[in-house]
Amino acid sequence: xxxxxxxxxxxxxxxxxxxxxxxxxxxxxxxxxxxxxxxxxxxxxxxxxxxxxxxxxxxxxxxxxxxxxxxxxxxxxxxxxxxxxxxxxxxxxxxxxxxxxxxxxxxxxxxxxxxxxxxxxxxxxxxxxxx
Numbered sequence: 001x002x003x004x005x006x007x008x009x010x011x012x013x014x015x016x017x018x019x020x021x022x023x024x025x026x027x028x029x030x031x032x033x034x035x036x037x038x039x040x041x042x043x044x045x046x047x048x049x050x051x052x053x054x055x056x057x058x059x060x061x062x063x064x065x066x067x068x069x070x071x072x073x074x075x076x077x078x079x080x081x082x083x084x085x086x087x088x089x090x091x092x093x094x095x096x097x098x099x100x101x102x103x104x105x106x107x108x109x110x111x112x113x114x115x116x117x118x119x120x121x122x123x124x125x126x127x128x129x130x131x
Contacts, residue, residue, distance in 0.1 A: 002045065003045045003046055003048075003049045003072055003073055003076060004071070005045055005048055005049060005052075007071075008048075008049045008052045008053065008072060009032075009035070009052055011052075011053075011070075012028065012031050012052040012053055012056065013028045013031070015056055015061040015062055016028055016031065016055075016056070016059070016061055019059065019061070027055075027059075030055075031051070031052050031054075031055070034051040034052075034054060034107070034110050034111050035048050035051035035052045035110075037051070037109075037110035037111075038050075038051045038106055038107060038110045041106055041109075041110065043103075043106050043107075043110070044103065046072075046073045046075045046076045046079070046103065047076075047079065047103050047106055047107055049072055049073070049076040050076045050079035050080050050083070050103070050104070050107045051107055051110060051111070053067070053072075053076070053080045054079070054080055054083040054107055054111060055083075056080065057080060057081065057084045058083075058084045058085050064081070067080060067081070075102070075103060078101055078104075079101055079103050079104040079107055081101075082097050082098050082100070082101035082104040083098065083104060083107055083108060083111070
């Protein structure tokens with residue numbers, strides 16, 4: 001099924017409407033930057049949708065059950081779950097889960113530059129050019 005990116009964007013903006021980032025800006029600006037970064041890097045519509053939704057479960061604005069019922073491709077749901085940090089999870093386990101899910105790496109790489117407090121994902125995977 002093709003993903004309706006306009007719907008996904010509206011849904012993500014609505015779910016994160018009350019949330020702000022550490023600078024006090026609407027959190028949807030971060031989501032838009034991630035989705036835009038994925039598009040600029042040639043990501044698929046499923047990956048762009050995951051960019052819009054990547055923090056929803058982690059931030060508690062969407063449950064895993066709600067995610068499972070969304071009208072989005074299964075690949076998008078899997079990428080969102082791969083991106084969802086688990087309490088107490090070691091960074092290496094988190095990175096391994098992302099790397100194991102096709103498409104999720106691009107979502108994470110697009111997320112990291114827009115979130116200055118998070119480490120550069122490439123350094124977790126010993127990639128060239130990592131910090």
